[in-house]
Every structure is written in C-alpha cells, then in structure tokens.
Amino acid sequence: MHITDIIGKSKPTISFEFFPPKTEHSSQALFQCIKELEELKPSFVSITYGAGGSTRELTHELVIRIKDSTSLTPVPHLTCVSHTEEEIFSILERYAEHEISNVLALRGDPPTGDAPHDKSVDAFQYASELVGYIQKFKGSGKCTDQRGFGIGVAGFPEGHPETPNRILEMDYLKQKVDSGADYICTQLFFDNHDFYDFQERCRLSGINVPIIAGIMPVTSAKGLLRMAELAAGARIPGKLLKAIDRCNGDTESIKRVGIQYATEQCSDLLNNSADGIHFYTLNRSDATKGIFQSLGLQR
Numbered sequence: 393m394h395i396t397d398i399i400g401k402s403k404p405t406i407s408f409e410f411f412p413p414k415t416e417h418s419s420q421a422l423f424q425c426i427k428e429l430e431e432l433k434p435s436f437v438s439i440t441y442g443a444g445g446s447t448r449e450l451t452h453e454l455v456i457r458i459k460d461s462t463s464l465t466p467v468p469h470l471t472c473v474s475h476t477e478e479e480i481f482s483i484l485e486r487y488a489e490h491e492i493s494n495v496l497a498l499r500g501d502p503p504t505g506d507a508p509h510d511k512s513v514d515a516f517q518y519a520s521e522l523v524g525y526i527q528k529f530k531g532s533g534k535c536t537d538q539r540g541f542g543i544g545v546a547g548f549p550e551g552h553p554e555t556p557n558r559i560l561e562m563d564y565l566k567q568k569v570d571s572g573a574d575y576i577c578t579q580l581f582f583d584n585h586d587f588y589d590f591q592e593r594c595r596l597s598g599i600n601v602p603i604i605a606g607i608m609p610v611t612s613a614k615g616l617l618r619m620a621e622l623a624a625g626a627r628i629p630g631k632l633l634k635a636i637d638r639c640n641g642d643t644e645s646i647k648r649v650g651i652q653y654a655t656e657q658c659s660d661l662l663n664n665s666a667d668g669i670h671f672y673t674l675n676r677s678d679a680t681k682g683i684f685q686s687l688g689l690q691r
Contacts, residue, residue: 393493394494394537394539394542395436395494395543395544395574395575396495396574397540398435398436398465398494398540399435399574399602402435403602403668404607404662404668405434405436405602405604405667405668405670406432406434406435406669406689407435407436407437407438407467407604407668407669407670408429408437408438408670408671408673409437409438409440409670409671409672409673410422410425410426410437410438410439410440410452410454410673410675411440411442411675412439412440412442412447412450412451412453413438413675414450418675421675422454422675425675425677426458426462426464427462428677429673429677429680430463431608432680432684432689434464435465435668436466437458437464437467438466438468438496438544438577438670439451439455439458439466439467440469441469441470441471441500443499448483448598449541451468451469452483452486454466455487455490455492459490459492465493466492467495467496467499467542468492468495468496469495470483470484470495470496470497470498470526470675471497471498471499471501471522472500472514472515472517472522472524473500473502473503473511473514474502474503475500475514475515475516476515477515477516477525479515480515480516480525480526487541488529488541490688493537493541493542494543495526495541495542495543495544496545496577497523497545497568497573498519498522498545499518499519499522499543499544505566505644516610518564518567520568521571522569523543523571523572523573524571524572526540526572527540527541527571527572528606529541533687534649539577542574543572543574543577543581544573544576544577544604545565545569545573545575545577546577546578547565547576547578547579547594547603548561548578548579548590548627549578549581549587549605550579550581550586552658558593562594562596562599563619565594565597566597566598566599569599569601573601574601574602575603575604575605576594576599576603577600577604577607577666578590578603578604578670579606579626580607580626581605581606581607581626581674582627582628582629582632582657584625584660584664586627587661588664590599590603591603597647598601601666602668604666604668604669605661605666605668605670606670606672607657607658607661607671607672608654608674609651609655609671609679609680609683610632610636610646610647610649610654611647611651611674611679612643612646612650613641613646613649616628616636616650626677632649632653635653636650647679650679651679651682651683651686654679654683655682655683655686655687658683659687662687670673671683
C-alpha cells in the first residue's frame, strides 16, 4: 500500500524501525521481536541501511523476508552514498518486483573506519536528488501503484548537525518535499518542544506533508550514550538525566525510567495531534510493548 494511503487510513500512524542482523543468532532474535511487535499492528516498519551501503544486501533480504512472511508493510531505507544511478535503479526494480511500494530516501553516512569514499562519484549528491529520481521511477510498469513509490525523508527537530543555519535547513528540507517526498520522519529527540518548534518551522516554510515523530526509549545508561552518538549529539534534558542518576546504576530501574519518560513523550504527542510516532526499537520489543500497554494503543 502506498504510504499516503497508509497515513490517511491510520493517522496517527504507529511504526517501528529495525536494522539488519549480521549473524544467524541475531536474525532469530530479531524475528522473535518482529513476531511480538506484529501483534501490535503497526502502520509500517522501516529497515535501516548501513553507512556507505554496508548492509545493502542484508537490508534487501530482511525487507523481502518481512514482506513475504509477515503481515507488516516494510519501508526500506535507501541512501545516496556509494551508489551509481544504475545501482539505485536496480534496487528500486527489485523492490517493485516484490510489490514493495515505499522507501525512505536519505543522503546517508559515508563508510565507517578507513574505507575510502569519493562523494563526487555518487550519482546523487543530496537526498532531494534521490527523491526526485525515485519519484519518477516507474520500474518499466512494475510498480503496483501508478503513483510510483511512496517516499519518506528525514527531519531534524534539534537541527541538522551539518546545517547550523536553521532557515537554510528548512530550505533544504523543502527541496526534498518539493522533489516528491510524501512525509517526513524525524530523528530521535527527547524534548517535545523541539518537535513542536520544528513542526511550526515546517508549516511556515510551506512544508505541509505529514511529520512523524521519532522516539527511542532509554533502556540503559550505556544506551543513552549510544543514542547521543547515533543522533549526532542529541540533547538529553536535565529532567531525564536526573531521573536516571537517581537509579544509581540499577539496570531495571533505568529501564523503567526510560520507558516512563518515552510514554509521557508519546502521550503528549498524541494529545497534540502528532501525525504519527516512529519507534527506534534497536531490534527489541519489550520497551515498545510497554509503552503501547501504558498508552492503551490498541490498533
């Protein structure tokens, strides 16, 4: 189903994000997680794409397996980095053949470590260019929807780490929307005021597509540090830091605090008519299920 139909049918949307497993053991654990979260009937699930396309094949395999063996609607990530136009076309064609109707288009991160990357050889330098190419793709008539692929793009409530000028940031985001993006899914954040400010900036800039809020529950002190790294320096509110500090390092207490904090975030977002909530699950189901139960989110 095209993402615009999904959002129109089930607003507010509730969605989950997974990353491709690299071992058989982690693959089994992930599908146990997927099985448990499938019961919650999410609007869709997204699957990440490693830096520099490092998990490209793993992403494709996971996307197709989810499509073929579950009732879930997969939305694969697709990035500009380290890709030729021919490779992008081949990927889209493969998804179209498997009746996968939506993608999340990102500029992407360069390869990690010492792997070389010459950005000048990438077919698409910016996400807006990738969006425009995907929007025009019809897969030789293979797309099941005459509108082509549904396309999502990323938004940054706390500001894009490489664009300190917030006005210019909105210009770049509007380029992605004007190129054909159907919705925005935000990076994780911990202060809802940042999301509401971002939402208002979008509307003032003429960006009127749905904006889905990205939420990642804290489940450990180590995980909190990892989140800050993943989100390029996410701001951790003092209120949350104090609550975690009171746990004195107790793992279960930190987990309960994190789930409670995320639950309050989600409740406030829903009460203020957010278009949707996207959970960064880290391939685990317990925190997300706990939030669902607390909010009474029966789908």
